[in-house]
Structures are given as C-alpha cells and as structure tokens.
Amino acid sequence: MKMSWLWRSVVGKLWITIMLLVAVVLIILGMFLLQYIDIAFSEPYRVKVLFVYIGIIGFLLSTLFAFFLSTKITQPLLHLKKAADMISQGQYRAKVPIRSSDEIGDLARTFNRMGAELDSMITDLNHEKEQLSSILRSMADSVVTFDAEGKVILANPQGEQLIEKWKRIDWNGEEASAAPGTAPEPLLELLGTVTREGRDLSEKIHVQNAVWSVVMAPLKSMGTVRGAVAVMRNVTEEFKVEKLRRDFVANVSHEIRTPLSMLQGYSEALLDDIAASPEERRELVQVIHDESLRMGRLVKDLLDLARMEAGHVELEFHAVNLDELLRRGVRKFQVYARERGIRLAYEPEGELVILAQAEEDRLEQVMTNLLDNALRHSTEGSAITVTCRPTTVNGAAFAEVAVKDEGQGIPAEDLPYVFERFYKADKARKRGASGGTGLGLAIVKNIVEAHHGRIEAESTLGVGTTFTLLLPIEDERLLS
Helix, strand or coil: CCCHHHHCCCCHHHHHHHHHHHHHHHHHHHHHHHHHHHCCCCHHHHHHEEEEEEEHHHHHHHHHHHHHHHHHHHHHHHHHHHHHHHHCCCCCCCCCCCCCHHHHHHHHHHHHHHHHHHHHHHHHHHHHHHHHHHHHHHCCCCEEEEEECCEEEEHHHHHHHHHHHHHCCCCCCCCCCCCCCCCHHHHHHHHHHHHCCCCCCCEEEECCEEEEEEEEEEECCCEEEEEEEEEEEEHHHHHHHHHHHHHHHHHHHHHHHHHHHHHHHHHHHHHHHCCCCCHHHHHHHHHHHHHHHHHHHHHHHHHHHHHHHHCCCCCCCCCEHHHHHHHHHHHCCHHHHHCCCCCCCECCCCCCCCCEEECCHHHHHHHHHHHHHHHCCCCEEEEEEEEEEEECCEEEEEEEEEECCCCCCCCHHHHCCCCCCCHHHCCCCCCCCCCCCCCCHHHHHHHHHCCCCEEEEEEEECCEEEEEEEEEEECHHCCC
16 A cells, blocks of 8 residues: 555655665676675675665665655645645635745645636636526516527526426427427427527517517527527517507598598588489488587597596596496386397396495496497397396405397407407497497496406307406405
C-alpha cells in the first residue's frame, strides 16, 4: 500500500528514482573498485566499511531530500487537488493556502483567482437564470422550448398546463397517443417548418373553440437549428371582438341601407305621381312612415346600447315585486300570442320573490325583449313558458327567471353570439314581421349585468330555446 502511494506521488517517484540512481552508482563502483581495495590499501576492511557508510549516508540524504520535496511540492499539490475536488462539487469559494513565492505559489494564487472569478460567474449566471425564471413564471403567455425532435426542453407553468391540456384532446377520433414531453399536434407542422427553414414564423391556430396566436423562433447553435421556442397567447376574445366589429359594420350598413332605400324609392314614387289614387298614395305614405319608425327604433336602440356599455345610464334601484312584474309582462303579450295561436303562460315556482335593489322599468324592458324574441321565433301551436323561483348561488340568494319557447332553436356554434348586436341577421334568426332591430338581446344582457346578475342561453335546434336570468335578491353591496 505504501509502495503504491509512493509510486503514485511525484515526490515518491523522484525519491525512488534517486534511490535507484544511488544504488546503481554504488553497485558500479563496487564492481570496479572493490577488487582494487585489497591491493591499493593496507587496511582494505576499513575502506569497505567506509564505503558502506557512504552508501547509507547517501540513502539517508536522498530520503531527507525527498521529505523536503514533499513539504515544498507534494503538500501544495495535494491542497490544489483538494480545492479542485471541492470546486467540482460546487464549492466555488474553496481557497488554496499560499506558502511560497515560487512557481507553486504563483500556481496557487492563479488557482484562487480562477476560483473567485468562477464563483462570480456562476453567481451571475444563477441570478440571470432566476430572473429569467421569474419573468417566465409571471408571463400570462405560454412559453415552451422544443428541441429539433419536438421534445419539450423548458416551459413556464402556463406552457406546461397548455401542453398537458392539448395532449388530452382527442384529435383524430382516437385516444390521444402523444408521448410525454413532446410537442402536441397543433404545433407539429409549425415546429417542423421553423426547424427546417430556420426562420421566425407566426400563425393563428384554432383548438376546439379557442383561437391561439403562436410565434415560434428557431434556436441556433454553430449555424445549426437545435430547436425552437414558441410563445402562445389565447386571442379568442380579440378574434371574437374583431369578427363582431366587422359584422357590426356590415349589419349596421345593411339595416340602415334597407329603410333608406325604401324611403327614397317610395318618396320618389310620390314625387313622380306614380300613385293613381288616394289609397295608393296613402299606402306609400304608410310604408314611408313605418320605415322611418323602424329607423328611429334602430337609432334609439343603438344609442341606448352605447350609453349602457359606456356606463352613462344611471339606474334608480328600489324594491321590486318580481312576481307582479312578470305577470304584467306576460299579460302584455297575451293578445298577440292568441292571435298567433301560441300558448303563453307564467308559472311561478316557490315563494314570492322581492328584489331589494332593482329598477322596475329596465327589468320590464328585459321581459319585453325576451318575450318579443320568443314570440317572433315560435310557430303556431307551440308554447312559451315563463318561470320564476328563488335559488342560492355560492351562498347568495338569487331569483332565477326562465323564458322557454318551443321555436326553431339556435345552432350550438351560434350560441356564444346570441347576445351580440344584430345577431338576428344570422341565418338562424331571420327578420320577422315585427321588424326588430337585432339589438334586443344585447340590451337585455347589459341591463341584467347592470343589476349584478347574469343571463345564459340554452338551445336545441328544432326543439326550442331557454333564456335563464339570475338576479340578486339582496343588495349587491351587502353580498360583497
């Protein structure tokens, strides 16, 4: 064990080498000189003993020299090795004692300076890493980094949730089979293009009912694309708002152009004396009058809706008997319903409901719009039912009002848009004889939300539609 240690150390190798050299010199001298000692000296025995003493002294001096080298060379090298091991384990503040000013001392000083600079560099890298990690965690966008094979390298919490959510989606009518930690199907094509072409790309992808904006940039190293980083943002609302803006402009233009064209056409007919009799002139005037009234209603509803959305309409809240309000609203449409052959009924459920804070006129406008909407889209022989019952949501008392018709229904893909302006222009809601403006449900939603309530629509195509209102019974300020 000791010989193995000596052979592995620098000083041990040097000591063994010196010993071997001394031994070789003594052996050579002995082989050539011992045979002349008996002839040249009168006392050869003493000379031989002296020769042995000299050999022993040589070995002792070599050993002392080896221990001296061990102190000056081996110990500093061992300290360097120990410090290097500590640095390899992450202890970058390890120091080597400086005991001399020679080359070994210079090496120790250089090693200590290297350790300090390495510690500073690692500290700066850790700070940058923590800062980048904090930025990624605080981002609302989803950030995911992929390698060239499509495996996820790094992702912020939002990105991890999004990747897991997309992997659970059944894309091809079969059970999802994406391997863990790999890119989901919506990103595969874009990821392949980015890694192949090595340039930034952006695209909007549709995942179920959501729209996502994806910006993907390549990660390059030594001129080779080694992966890509993707930033994904849910732009469903922006996409929806942009679509509604375009539809609003188109629908407003259509709604105003139609009555204007009729006003212009019939007024020109009157100016050109096309009407041959007073009855025909009266009929033309009546059409002009009806179209002007429809334009007036359209402009009034647009102004009301704009004021509501801007918060310029102040509601005067007071206690409202919701049961009386609903009965009055149903009675208002009973004659019209009987003429159409439609059964209209109010069926209260549970105890009487009194709203502590509400505006009666606005809530009556809500019921008027909902019932008018239901009647315009119901056929002869069908029924419309209005129900009201108290309920509890998250510990708060609410009144649940439902208006259920047996009309043509609304397609599922159109349900998210029923409370938007001019929804009646959609294929599922054609203009009826009542000449509605298409703003009724948008006004209803704004009034209900102004009462701190909410409204939802459920519909089955060809079966009917149900509008459900939740209105707080107590003062909203008390509930909060």
